[in-house]
Amino acid sequence: MKDLMCFTAVEFVNDPNVVGQTYWYLCPFTDIKEGTDVVAPLGRRNGEQVGVVRKVEFADEFSAPYPVAYIKKIKRVLGETVKNSSFRIVKKRSLNSTVTLMDIYAPLVARKAEAGQFIILRVGEDGERIPLTVAGYNRRVGTVRIIFQIVGGTTMLLNAMNAGDCLADFVGPLGCATNTDGLKKVCIIGGGVGCAIALPIAEKLHKSGCEVHTIIGFRNKDLLILEDEFAACSDKLTVMTDDGSYGSRGLVTAPLKEAIEQGENYDEVIAIGPLIMMKFVVAVTKPYGVKTTVSMNPIMIDGTGMCGGCRLTVGGKIKFACVDGPDFNGFEVDFDEAMARSNAYAEFERRSREENCNLLKKAVE
């Protein structure tokens, strides 16, 4: 962890106004040394200038000793010291056997990201573009958190990368942020890896003074993630497992139904998880007329409103998750169609996963 980010003091030797002074920059490249020529932004007005690194200090992401508020990123290092992109993985942690957390250095995305939005990444050149919902961000150090489940070839490759490696592309934030305005009492429902997306929304609501009841569900105890994090931002937390190996046995819909029947007056229920879970949450809330928002994560390519691959039927009309969503009114979403469309490439994914698996095995041998 220690060697993944560094702080560099840069002197702009060619600028007579500031020569002699050094400016600190957070830098994702650890191969920078004293004396390296770099290009860095000097204030807002002056644009990028060539400078020389005078001092390098390594630090982990949370101990930034210098104000970095106005500093963007060092984009290029002269002399091609950086061959990869600047989208460096600064942290990697396994949450369970199939779910991984990563913090990616992407200051331009971190600057704007809000709960509910998503990013698109490519692991390597010629890789696939995959959308992942933002699971958190740190504007100060310029990192965006993603949490993903290994489902196909690309997520498998991503999982094979380590802190210090770079991703080919990382673009965003895309889609619309979850609307939390004016909510006073909300029930958040997270299913499996969907909890990763539900967490920043719960945190945001909690911070704004909203009463947050959280129900998270998993297949079994081994797949449980983010329990402590949810506990910290929920007024009431219920954990469910399908097999009863942890928390209560059953589906997330059972405690939800119970709460509503007991007279909990939720302004809104926000459900994020597998399509089938969201479908059944809506089946519970609809008879009571409790507004229900669901987060859709269909197949996408560009993610900017061009290809139309992410289309859904919402309220009888075609909507595009990338620009109209990813949040939609759960009462209006055609879940059956979305479920059918989501497995269009299931066979391809399985093969791709196996191929990559074999590649990785060979690499290890």
Added chain:
Amino acid sequence: MAINPKKHEMPVQNAKERAKNFKEVALGYTEALAVAEANRCLNCKYSPCVKGCPVNIAIPDFITKIKQNDFEGAYEIISQSSSLPAVCGRVCPQETQCESKCTLGVKFEPVAIGRLERFAADWHNAHFKGEVVLPQQNGRKVAVVGSGPSGLACAGDLAKAGYKVTVFEALHLAGGVLVYGIPEFRLPKEIVKKEVETLKKYGVDIQTNIVIGKTFTVDELFKDGYEAVFIGSGAGLPKFMGIKGEGLKGVYSANEFLTRANLMKAYQSNAQTPIMHAKNVAVVGGGNVAMDAARTALRLGAENVYIIYRRSMEELPARKEEVEHAMEEGVKFEVLRNPVEILGYDNPEDNHDIKNGFVCGLKVIKCQLGESDEKGRRKPVEIAGSEYILDIDCVIMSIGTSPNPLIKNTTKGLEVNSHGGIIVTDGGAKTSKEAVFAGGDAVTGAATVILAMGAGKTAAKEIDDYLRQKV
């Protein structure tokens, strides 16, 4: 000397062979063919061809250079007016532009201007070794949103006028529709890459992976010191017909199908992005994009590819050359047909049947041509009771797009029309917002590469005028 009444034939890959590969179809003139074709030009007094060109290339001048074997000279003349000659020589509809005005065309076939343009550009790319002379810098910053044909044309002209231009591209690769839409066999991606490299040599900075409207707003660009912004964000959301079955697996928009195949290289066997290799494909629509989708489907191994178009062959909006190429390769034209419903496979006995939810047929209805509409095109009228079902496992909707909504949703003071297209001054590029200019499909809705380039050039000129006055 007698004039050859016909254009010199373009050497092409054999139709049977090329229908199975993604290599470029048209191979280009040799030097001898180019000079011979150039010699057909009468160099007539009024040069009507120049008026037919949206970017007003000095056509007779460059053709004269080819006659004199000065191919680099020919390229220089073209590049004064066009930032992407190798692209335009391939994808412009010359038959309705420059070549339609050619004096020779009154009696014979017109001069093959497009083929000569492509020849000059390819010759330059293959032989030019010199350095680009950097224009004198004026130190003023202009932002260009989108790296498609309008953005690149605008950026090229502004860079040549001394501005520091940054192009922001949402995708991971520069080129816009030239890389995600137009297939490799019609416009090799190497060519686009070379044209983009040339612009970079002129000082254009291209920033990929940045979505204007999301990563930065237009107003933030001004705060960052850009004095003018050109929006060439291109065509956006694909249109669908609103018929039953469009949510089935195996229904693509042409944008998605082509993006998978081109940008994400899904046609290569080792690609990480999947695409359906369907046996029987129906492409709905009759434009150039429909032809591209149909020919791509064929190359991905389809046995039958149908173009479903509601008017007749006469009204097909695609270029004649593209239609001919598609027919030679074996694309079947089901014209005077309109889709009514897409049928899906459903096995009620077995929920886990992997074919469930996939397309298994397309119900179409026969049409006849009725009265002319306000544009003078005869309206298709459905013939009641004439429906029948085509055996289809993939449907590609290619019936147009509406402009991308990201920028209009995040830019205050930018007015759009009822279709979502950015409103600009008549024949110009100025929008309702100070210092913001726009052009290409973001303004007009889906159109052609050269029209977008023309709009980019117009915008570059207006931006230059605007910034000169602002000083």
